[in-house]
Amino acid sequence: MSKLLNYSLNKIILCAGIVLVCSIPIYYFALSHLWQYELGEHHVRVTPEAGREDSFLIIGAVTLLSAFFFIVLLGALILLNRRLSRRMWQPFYESLEQIKSFDLDEPSNTIFQRTGITEFDEMNASLQKLLSANLAVYNQQKEFADNASHELQTPLAIVQSKLDLLLQSKQLNDDQFQLIEEAHAALSRASRINKNLLLLTKIENSQFSERQTIDLSGILGELLVQFAPFFEEKKLHVYADIKTPVNIEGNRILIEILFGNLLTNVIRYSISPGEITVSLSHDRFLIANPGEESLQADQLFKRFATASSANPGTGLGLALVKQISMRYQWKAYYQFQGNNHTFQIRF
Template identity: 50%
Template sequence: MNKLLNRSLNKLLIYAAIVLCCSIPIYYFIFSALLQYELDEHNIILTERAGREDSYLIIVTVTILTVLFSSLLLIGLVLLNRRLSRELWRPFYDSLTKIKDFDLNKHQAVAFTPTDIAEFAELNDNLDKLITSSISAYNQQKKFTENASHELQTPLAIMQSKLDLFLQEENLSSHQHQLIRELSAAVTRTSRINRNLLMLAKIDNKQFEQQEIINLSGLINDLMELLGDHQSDKNIKLETNITQDVSVRANRVLVEVLLQNLFSNAYRHNIQEGRLLIRLDPSTIVIANSGKEALDSDQLFKRFTSVKGSGTGLGLAIVHETCASLRWSVRYAFENQKHYFYVRFI
């Protein structure tokens, strides 16, 4: 409201200043003409000095009176304009505040304050219809995503099972065997993408609200043991610095998903004979792996924009969404030929 009101007041003040500057010489010439008329009518002749003094007196008097009455008029207009504008625009800014506070994930419609101003009442009606339709479309989209992911798991599992049976056939040629292996790998990747999409849908649906005290130190040690096979595959050198007894209050499923995706990403995209750093302090988790060049930080956490090899392109997107759901923060940096991921939880 202040920006709109100040813009109007600035224009009003500029206009008033122009009128004031133009009115002073006009008043001067009018008063001078009237004075000269009175002098001529009464046959009064003024000396040159007296004429200059009268002209100076007229100018000063006209200026003072013009400024005085113009100032009083402007002050009155400004105060009146502020009061009227505040009352007239209040419904608009009430609606604007409610729109700013609106969260689509909370499934709550916005109750706009009734107003007798026709334009704002019409605006509120259209906003209410727009928000209601957006909530409905959002709920349908989330329900479809979750249902589709659930329904796809069964046929994907059947396909994988049938392909595994085909691979056990003895009369397959080497070409057929290779084709089935490639198809099996594609089905496996599709199944992972489907599970990841389902996880993202559940995160978006706020299905992980339950919280508990989690020992991060113990959880990280357990996950490192589960993912240790990748370490030997590439002869990766592991460096750890885990502060003991670091605990947080959060949802265990989300924290496990976050760490699993970060660990698997660091193992999968590490180089041969690379290094892997895992560090935990009372406020931050740091996971770093060797690399050759920096990644595009603007695209890194977006879905399907960082697919490499057998990855799904959803791991870091899940990391980002999980951190947002936990109200944590994640940051990427490339330093000393290493990809660093910093997750701050305090």
């Protein structure tokens, strides 16, 4: 039975119980006086003992019989209320199931049928209008993100290739070479920002399927092997404590991005030489690295916010970590303690 029906039935039963408890003594008192009146009206004389016994039996029997019929009537009303309520609210629950099963990838499956009840038909019409409007906005955002990314990547790639050709020219002096190098670096950063913004948009629009079982420990192990040259270059020693297997239902690409961005962040903000701690269990992922001062904790997971003035980055890496964590209903934490930066993802 639904919570709504339970709520109404509980109130009915409580009210009926109070009425029954309060009415029995009143009913008994009224019948007792009526019994005495009838005896006096018909000049019936009985002994006190017999009068008390007869009155108790008759009044008690009538009271119990009345209470019995009251309970039967209450039970019938409860049963009737349950059946009527279920039938009356059935269109509402059907609409609710339609909303729960709504899928952006298959929006045509959500069609609200007419119920013949004015209130529910109006509600379904409003829901259909709301879903259609949101679906149109979603499609527009998706199309814009795809088009913007495609259109921007082409000129960025062309400019980058032209700069590469200029860098190979033998007629450049040192100042010209330095200017082209700076332009090349800025262009590369713009290209990364463009890709990350597109990725953020896709995550927010739920454009990543989540129908596969992923081994987090396997992905993390592969990434540690891939990042090993970068750790060696910066003289960072990695201590890994990875439980196996740690499985979730999700998208492999997003998990690789989450782990990869945290590993990149560790390399960027670690003191060289130093020690890195990586830990994965069934309820959390933790990564810690040495540092001289705390990052700006209130800015870490915001878009385009700089965690440190020394290494500005693109400002989107940890924003992606936060967005992916929210998608899977995980919690992302940062703390600086004992000259160590610690990032933690609780599953």
